Amino acid sequence: MAVTMHDPMTADKTRRRTITGSLIGIAAIIIVGVIGYFLFPNNLALLTRIIAIALLVLSIDLVTGYCGVATLGHAALFGAGAYAAGIAAAHYGITDPVLMTLIGALAGALAGLVSGLIILRAHGLPQLVLSIAVIHLFHEAANKASSWTGGSDGLSGIAPDALLGLFEFDLWGRTAYVYGLFLLVVVVILLQVLVRSPFGMLARGVREDPLRISAMGASVKSVLIRMYVISGVVAGIGGALNAISTQVVGLDSLSFTLSAEALVMLVLGGTGSLYGALVGTVTFLWFEDVVSAANPFHWLTMVGALLIAVVLFAPKGLYGTAAHLLGRIGGERR
C-alpha cells in the first residue's frame, strides 16, 4: 500500500532530523564554551558558576518544563549536591573530584526523592507553597547542623585533588571550567536521549493531561517521582561542580532566592526545551554581571525590566520565541 510504503520514510526522516538537531545543539554548547574560555580567561570562575547554575536550571526544566510541576524549592537538590560533595571532601577526605561529583549526584537524587515525595502530594498553589516550605527546611537543617556544614560561615576546607591525577584545580579556574563544560555536555546528551525516550513522551503527556495518562493505565505519580530523582541527579552534579570549583559551600546554595532566580532563568530562556534552560541561564547571569558592574545601584531594576520585557513580548522565552519564529520562516519556505 502506498501509504505504508511512504510512512516509514517520514518516521526515519523525523528521527534523523532530531538526531541532527541534537548534534548541532551539542556542537553549539562546545563552541560557545571554547569561545568563552579564550574570550574571558580572567573570568572563568564566573563561567564555571554559570555552568553549575545551568545544571540547576536544566534540572528545574525537567520537572517544570517537561512535567508541569511548579516549584520554588529546587535549590534544595542543588544544595544537597554541593554540601554532600563538600562534606565528603572536608570531613571524610574524599577529594577525588569525579568521586565528589558522583556523591553530589547521589545526594541530589536523594534530595529529589524526598522533596518530590513531599511536593507531589499537592497540586497547583499548595504545591508551590510546599516547595517553598521544603527549601526553608533544607536551609534550616544546614544552618543548624553547623558542625557538619559550617552553618552560616559556610563549609570550607574543600581541597579537591587533581582531576584524573593530572590536572590541578588552578587559581584561574581553567581545570574547573573545562571539567564543568565536560559535565554539562555529558548531561545534555543524556537528557536529550531521555526527553525523546518513551519516558520523556510519557512525561510530556503528564504535563498536558494527567487524567488522560492515568486513563491509559500509567501512573502519573510514578512518572513524576522518577523525574524528580533524575532532576536531583542533574542538580546535584551542578552543586558538586560549584563546591569543587569555589572550594566553599555557603547556605545561599540552599536558598529560596536561588530557587526563585533559577526558575526566573528558566522562564527567561523558555520552558520545555533543554536549550531554553541554557540560554536563560547564560543570559540572566551574564546580564546580571555586566549590569551590576556598570551600575551597582540600579542593576536589579534593569534585570527586572529585562524580565518584564521578555514575559510581555516573548512569553515563550528567548529560546522558545526564537525557535518559534525560525520554525515559522521554515514553514513558509516549505
Next chain:
Amino acid sequence: MNDGPLFEVKNLQKNFGGLSVTDNVSLSLVPGDRLALIGPNGAGKTTFVNLVTGNLAPNSGSVHLAGQDVTRSSAMQRVRLGLVRSFQVTRLFYDMTPEEHVALAVLQREGRSGRMIGQFRSMPTVMDEAREILHLLGLLELSQFKVREIAYGQQRLLEIALAMALRPKVLLLDEPAAGVPQSETARIEHALDKLPADLAVMMIEHDMDLVFRFAKRVIVLAAGTVIFDGSPQDVTQDARVREAYLGSYANASSAA
C-alpha cells in the same frame, strides 16, 4: 479462567447527600456485547461511568472484571486489567502528534512506556502497530500533525484509536459522537464498526441514530435506576421509557 460474565456490576449505589444518583444498578457484559446506555439528562449516566472506571467510589455494591473484584481498585489498575474508557470531552495531548499518542498507548500496554533510552520511531513493532491503527481509522495522513491542528471529529477518532491501542477487554465509550457535526458521525460509526468483535463495548450516547445502528442491547437509566434492559427494537415501545423521556423532553418520539 472463569465462567461468569466478563464484566459485572452488582447493586451499585452512590448517594450525594440524600440523593441516590446511582440506585441499585446491576448489569453485566459478555465478550462481543454492544450495549448502549441511554437515559434523559440527569439520569446518572456520567456518575455511573465514573463509578465503573474507578474515578468515584460507590457507597455500596461491587464491580467485577474478568471474575476479579475491582471495586477497590484505582482507575489506573482497572485500565491495566482491561477496562478502558474514552472521554465525553476530548482529552488529548495537544502538542503531540496522533502517531505519538498511539505509540505511547502501545508502549504503555506493553509495559515499555517507562523506557528512558531509544525512541519509539526506532521500535518497528510499535511503529507498525501504531500505523496500522491510524490507518484503520483513516488518520494515517494526519499522523505527523500536532493534535491541536486537526479537526474535532478527527480528535474523536483519535480517542477511539487510543482505546484500541490499549487492547481492552471492556470498552466504555462516553458519547463518542459528542460535538461532532452530523455530517461526520458516519466516520465515527465506521470507526466503531472496526472495533474487535470479541470486545465488550458499552456506549453512552445521545445520538439515537447512532445508538440504534450500533447497539444490540439497550439499557435505559432514569433517576439513577435501570428502567429498561432489552433490544433496541423494544425500547421505543416501552411505556416506562416513554414516560421517563416525556419528563425531560417535550416530544418522546424525537428522543426515540
